[in-house]
Amino acid sequence: MLRVAVLGYGYWGPKVVRNFLSNGCFQVAAVAERRAAVRAEIARHHPRTIVLEDAAEAVTLTHIDAVAIATPVVTHFALAREALSRGKHVLVEKPLCTTIAEAHELITLAEKVGRVLMVDHTFLFTGAVQKIDQVVKAGELGKICYFDSMRVNLGLFQPDVNCLWDLAPHDLSVIDRLIDDEIVGIEATGYCHLNRNIPDIVYLTLHFAHDVVAHLNMSWMSPVKVRRFAIGGKEKMLIWDDLDQEQKIRIYNSGIEYHRQDEKAVIIPDYRVGDIYSPRISRHEALAGVVEHFANVIAGREASIMDGHRGLRVVRVLEEAQQRLDRNLRAIAARRRTLA
Amino acid sequence: MLRVAVLGYGYWGPKVVRNFLSNGCFQVAAVAERRAAVRAEIARHHPRTIVLEDAAEAVTLTHIDAVAIATPVVTHFALAREALSRGKHVLVEKPLCTTIAEAHELITLAEKVGRVLMVDHTFLFTGAVQKIDQVVKAGELGKICYFDSMRVNLGLFQPDVNCLWDLAPHDLSVIDRLIDDEIVGIEATGYCHLNRNIPDIVYLTLHFAHDVVAHLNMSWMSPVKVRRFAIGGKEKMLIWDDLDQEQKIRIYNSGIEYHRQDEKAVIIPDYRVGDIYSPRISRHEALAGVVEHFANVIAGREASIMDGHRGLRVVRVLEEAQQRLDRNLRAIAARRRTLA
């Protein structure tokens, strides 16, 4: 039985506590939460759990084997470093941390102390992504050409992240799972509505070495929630609509075929439209799979699919995208001032 | 009765002929079409119409008052210039021409000879855009913040245009109609699947002087056809789904309100979710309105809403976007070569 401390009890914390409780391998030994009223409620429901105000203090508890970090992103690095250096396994909410340098330090530390560092890329344990992974790995779509994601809604104001850091990690972790390719170009632009420094809308484009493009349209300003992720392959195309209760995934037997037109020596594409197939998706809770995976990786029964290196790959894109976004938005702002 | 020659009888030509025939002001005096079989068919159905092989010849017919140019884009400029210089009114399929310089020359020439130069920005005469225009002009949405368009489908290969020049003019003409603002930044990137030089996917972002962003996601490689255009305003938001037969337009009484939180001196946004309203949209054929407008502008009864200056504004964005697109795709290609 692993004794775990859960740091932070906002949106993600209660879910992770519930899933640790349902899993036979963990005991929720401690919870840290800033708000007194919430602490009181936790104490009422979990009389055998230590409830602390300070997350940093929870990390020092000697009888704790692991910590789950669900505090604001800016605190991830310090808490994870402290926990690892005290020999505890660490599960961090996405994104792992805020810079490439921090990610490297955490990875090195985890290897040195021989403890598990895991980023909660929850989506990898959804039935939808597991099915997509299986379809892509089986080569059913043919060579991947593009990813196109739309992830928009009326967003919650989050003081420590912008729309990019809030929404992109989901798609980036999925894309990183689906293709093993190097990024050769990152473009990012967007729009700041509420606050000059916090984009509410971000458009991110990634170019990969082997002729793949990925585009992410992210917004906190859409009246309608959309979770649409398309994958174009040479043979088939797939659309994952996470809000469609009946057909989360549709696979289109559509594609582009090439015919060499001899007299003109040009290649004519021929668009093929075919049947549509919608596989049944398992409806299990993804976070239960994450918690199970955490236990299995700690026990050495499974190799991690979301370790520090995976977390770093996502942070690397976020950091570079943020730089391009900043540069673009500054240039636009300068031109606007010139006109005014 | 205006005698009109229709140049080109591919996709758009037959529609424009049909609408000229239905309109009481025009007589279709001539049609030019390269393909002999199609010419034979035209002659059978329209025995009193002159049917020619060469569009350039049709422009020289002395008894013609106007020409409608539905030939490939690269030929628009030469045909329009010749027609105008011979004193004929000109209706050109979008886009007007391929460069800013050409557009300027056509505008100047039309003014000099006192003839009408009109670009067929058909969408401006759809019931949906007319309703949106009315809603926006009435201030119902509040100050506009963003436009977000998704215009994707399995595309027809067109040898003389890429996905940008094929799909963007629709949205650009609509945006140009809805807001009167100056562009201060253009970003474009994309993906070439079939041919290194012809993008099949293009992502275009426009930044306007008065704090507006527009994003266009265009693709010839989507298994599903999507025509989704969102407008975000400070008061309300609007989604136009052109493929939704029942509710083409939905207006969301949703918005973002700001509350100054005193103790912290920060502004807290509050997302408001409210009723949805879907106005009835007129189902008239847009091209009939274009043809009627052409007649009215020639007769001096209406001011043109899609004259050469409007055509130029669209071509200007296309030309600048193409430059950025080329530069980006060359840079990506170079980095890919370096890796290989």
Next chain:
Amino acid sequence: MLRVAVLGYGYWGPKVVRNFLSNGCFQVAAVAERRAAVRAEIARHHPRTIVLEDAAEAVTLTHIDAVAIATPVVTHFALAREALSRGKHVLVEKPLCTTIAEAHELITLAEKVGRVLMVDHTFLFTGAVQKIDQVVKAGELGKICYFDSMRVNLGLFQPDVNCLWDLAPHDLSVIDRLIDDEIVGIEATGYCHLNRNIPDIVYLTLHFAHDVVAHLNMSWMSPVKVRRFAIGGKEKMLIWDDLDQEQKIRIYNSGIEYHRQDEKAVIIPDYRVGDIYSPRISRHEALAGVVEHFANVIAGREASIMDGHRGLRVVRVLEEAQQRLDRNLRAIAARRRTLA
């Protein structure tokens, strides 16, 4: 080349003329239409076609080989009888006629004179029904259990038919095509809104000998148009949504399996939910197939799939359903009067 006279030029007539013209086997020798303005227009577009006011006169033209009857339902019988007795082949818009007795007389007459009597059950030639027929005949759904149809919209007032006779023939002809079973029970009820004698809403239930039920929900009073036809089989279920442009047909790998629960000696059903498959549907025009079939049956190249016997089977259900409907509505009206 068969010379055909088209009787009636309202909703269906122009479509049938167009399809006869496109088909190489027919020449539209005559058209009959009551309205003078429409006759003038027909004459303009079809200068070589005889245009008459009186359908009964058109039937007497000696150089006519066949007639297509697109006049109001109450006139079908007399016109078809006259045409057959003069040795002409007959294609009648659905329903064939208004009584079982009339249908029998037409069938007998057609056999006696050796001419083709065909009812235009157009739906049998749609891509959707052809695909469904193939799926059902291949046994893919398993033994059929039920049909459930919803066919509602804001209806056109038709003076000579009610909602039952207007809408039911479509589904009845499809059901008759899909299963070869005897009806052992007919129930019908409904609602008269505008006129005491013309139901605007009808609910029809058919029970078949081999454990199949069919339910038709028909209405002229629905704000939304619905064309939904479900088929439940022991193995799979199918939903045909004729207004869904992307997925007209969905086949659900869902079913009910039975497990004998030993300790209680009861059978426990287990609902299986599985993949969904949406086959591509051909988008040809159904009426072109009907016209081709008419030519082939006349020429002896094909056996008819919609002859007088098929038309009779539909009329038989309509006549019996009408009797039950009348009886029910009279009883309800009587009870209402008693209360008032």
Next chain:
Amino acid sequence: MLRVAVLGYGYWGPKVVRNFLSNGCFQVAAVAERRAAVRAEIARHHPRTIVLEDAAEAVTLTHIDAVAIATPVVTHFALAREALSRGKHVLVEKPLCTTIAEAHELITLAEKVGRVLMVDHTFLFTGAVQKIDQVVKAGELGKICYFDSMRVNLGLFQPDVNCLWDLAPHDLSVIDRLIDDEIVGIEATGYCHLNRNIPDIVYLTLHFAHDVVAHLNMSWMSPVKVRRFAIGGKEKMLIWDDLDQEQKIRIYNSGIEYHRQDEKAVIIPDYRVGDIYSPRISRHEALAGVVEHFANVIAGREASIMDGHRGLRVVRVLEEAQQRLDRNLRAIAARRRTLA
């Protein structure tokens, strides 16, 4: 503080317990449940609650003020009678009981002992029905003409009820809430798939005195879950799609207008198609409202909207519908035997 015993802890029981716990007026003093494993789990989570095996025993507890009956339908009557006769308030899951006679006896008894008898017609406390009620009562739809409900899914086998008793109470309680009219005709038919005596599909039609029809299409054999309830009024029509997350209710400004056509002295209907309006629906949990209502009615602060008389009205329709259903299915079965 009212001490309540919850009888039965299957599907509804846990929900009612949770809502009693969240409501400040109740203390869950006892729970009765047949299954030992479930009792053990209840005891673990609710150490201060008495957990019994026998519901009949729980009713006899002297310190209990009220009982909530969530046991199988056939046990409702005996448990409710016993509880009332011991002076306890009673909340019964729908349907109230299985016969009109039982319902009368419970109503009489409740009045005699001066205790509250309430049926949990949960839907009346959903945001959707509350909004519909408000729209209908305000006369926005005009005079009601019809109700049309489709309530289908892959059903759970329930040994003590059929599809009619399982699904109809929801719609019947809503219709009873929306119109105050007398039923003058009930028709019911259906289909038994699994078991000769338990219909899996039921079609129910009700005719009301003031020219209203209601049709319910209920099935446990549909691969797709549908919850669609349409209301047609003379002025407007409303569709409630309970599974539509964005637009649960749509109000169509569509209707039928009558024009007297003078020359023929007939009335011509004119179908009007207009705007669509989708009001925002409150997303509170309906059962919380039921529990609050129970407390308020007990305290005399509110008049009951779902008392025994309302429960009786639903049971009356169910009992009469069951008789007609039985008679129809027996007749069909007899005709099938005759043929075989």
